[in-house]
Amino acid sequence: MSIGQTFLGLLEASPRHGYELKRVYDERFGQARPLHYGQVYSTLARLLKSGLVSVDGVEPGAGPERKRYAITAAGVTDVQRWLTRPEKPDVYLQNTLYTKVVLGLLTGRDAADILDVQRAEHLRLMRTLTRRKADGDLADQLICDFALFHLEADLRWLELTAARLDQLAATLPAGTPAGPTAPHGDPAASQNHPTAAQSHPTATHDDPTAPHSVPTRREVTA
Amino acid sequence: MNTEEQPLLAAVELHKAYGATPALAGASLAIRAGEVVAVMGPSGSGKSTLLHCLAGIVPPDAGTVRYRDRELSAMSDAERSALRRSEFGFVFQFGQLVPELTCLENVALPLRLSGIRRREAERRAADWLARLEVGDVAGKRPGEVSGGQGQRVAVARALVTAPRVVFADEPTGALDSLAGEQVMRLLTAAAREAGAAVMLVTHEPRVAAYADREVVVRDGRTRETVLADR
Numbered sequence: 129m130s131i132g133q134t135f136l137g138l139l140e141a142s143p144r145h146g147y148e149l150k151r152v153y154d155e156r157f158g159q160a161r162p163l164h165y166g167q168v169y170s171t172l173a174r175l176l177k178s179g180l181v182s183v184d185g186v187e188p189g190a191g192p193e194r195k196r197y198a199i200t201a202a203g204v205t206d207v208q209r210w211l212t213r214p215e216k217p218d219v220y221l222q223n224t225l226y227t228k229v230v231l232g233l234l235t236g237r238d239a240a241d242i243l244d245v246q247r248a249e250h251l252r253l254m255r256t257l258t259r260r261k262a263d264g265d266l267a268d269q270l271i272c273d274f275a276l277f278h279l280e281a282d283l284r285w286l287e288l289t290a291a292r293l294d295q296l297a298a299t300l301p302a303g304t305p306a307g308p309t310a311p312h313g314d315p316a317a318s319q320n321h322p323t324a325a326q327s328h329p330t331a332t333h334d335d336p337t338a339p340h341s342v343p344t345r346r347e348v349t350a
Numbered sequence: 351m352n353t354e355e356q357p358l359l360a361a362v363e364l365h366k367a368y369g370a371t372p373a374l375a376g377a378s379l380a381i382r383a384g385e386v387v388a389v390m391g392p393s394g395s396g397k398s399t400l401l402h403c404l405a406g407i408v409p410p411d412a413g414t415v416r417y418r419d420r421e422l423s424a425m426s427d428a429e430r431s432a433l434r435r436s437e438f439g440f441v442f443q444f445g446q447l448v449p450e451l452t453c454l455e456n457v458a459l460p461l462r463l464s465g466i467r468r469r470e471a472e473r474r475a476a477d478w479l480a481r482l483e484v485g486d487v488a489g490k491r492p493g494e495v496s497g498g499q500g501q502r503v504a505v506a507r508a509l510v511t512a513p514r515v516v517f518a519d520e521p522t523g524a525l526d527s528l529a530g531e532q533v534m535r536l537l538t539a540a541a542r543e544a545g546a547a548v549m550l551v552t553h554e555p556r557v558a559a560y561a562d563r564e565v566v567v568r569d570g571r572t573r574e575t576v577l578a579d580r
Binding site: 214244249276277279283290291 | 392535554558576
């Protein structure tokens with residue numbers, strides 16, 4: 129999962145200090161693997177260098193951890209691109225998807241859309257596998273079935289999550305919009321988002337997406 | 351497939367309520383000739399009601415359903431029945447075969463109702479049973495065959511009249527994985543070969559994966575997500 133883009137999503141919800149980012153991240157997304165402070169500050173340094181965040185203020189008597197960070201317009205563009213781009217269907221994808229849904233809710237985006245885009249991507253792969261089964265021998269069919277059943281399990285999770293978006297929104301801080309009907313404000317209109325909106329390539333790749341899960345014949349014969 | 355092609359069957363902004371319970375709240379769907387469309391969604395989302403409206407079985411409270419250049423609501427009941435018999439085929443989850451008739455007679459039944467002589471109707475029925483890989487159950491009654499075989503007989507019966515649209519509502523809902531897969535493989539292959547469009551209602555992603563595209567119904571409204579090509 130991309131720590132950088134998760135930070136950007138949290139900063140879009142509101143500007144925060146580094147230690148506060150770590151606390152919120154660990155609480156919501158990092159129960160199994162809390163972040164090290166080193167990761168927090170190296171990620172923030174990268175985001176700063178790439179122009180995706182800016183220092184919003186430094187509090188009196190502060191060390192480096194007392195800097196408050198805010199997302200820039202380029203950062204909003206970057207997080208928007210990440211949230212709306214489907215992940216490659218893969219087993220154990222739920223951490224990234226869960227994070228995207230929570231950030232979607234926190235930032236007033238349509239979380240149901242995030243799930244729909246992912247469902248469409250999963251089904252696209254399932255169609256490919258189904259066609260491959262039709263043309264293949266028994267070994268191909270069994271290999272594809274393995275992937276199909278796992279993808280189906282993901283889809284059941286997506287469906288259940290879609291049905292629980294209101295419940296999930298209720299667990300987030302008061303004022304969090306409840307997804308589908310929530311407006312997503314113009315980032316440039318906020319004082320935290322400079323008006324010089326510009327497209328910016330994704331600067332953080334903390335967690336490259338795992339290899340595509342389409343099995344190959346070689347996996348069987350190897 | 352040419353996406354600009356005029357739809358064969360199109361529903362626009364359908365609304366339907368059963369008493370105070372809304373089933374459709376602005377659902378739209380267009381099906382082009384020869385394509386297989388999966389309609390997905392949780393239980394109670396309105397997907398079966400959408401199928402019934404498109405097939406002219408249930409009239410919507412508001413909105414239009416158009417087949418080719420004709421609006422279904424403008425037809426008389428007799429015209430709609432004739433349309434269903436000649437242009438549409440149906441496969442449901444279960445309970446669609448007449449238990450007193452043999453499988454062959456069940457498949458021949460729609461042809462007999464259209465006035466085709468018994469010998470010719472049963473010849474075509476036997477051909478379809480063979481294509482659906484159940485030629486060996488022709489002389490058996492539905493109660494004497496497995497669930498998967500029964501569904502393949504039902505698919506044969508849906509296709510025997512050479513329909514332009516096949517409506518399949520949870521066609522594998524009562525089957526195990528293997529039998530369900532056989533039904534879907536044969537249903538979609540036979541429909542594609544015959545050039546028939548299929549509206550496939552299902553809540554199972556593995557079944558929906560046999561379609562060309564999927565539409566989701568949620569709270570009575572349709573949502574379609576089109577991904578960019580890679």
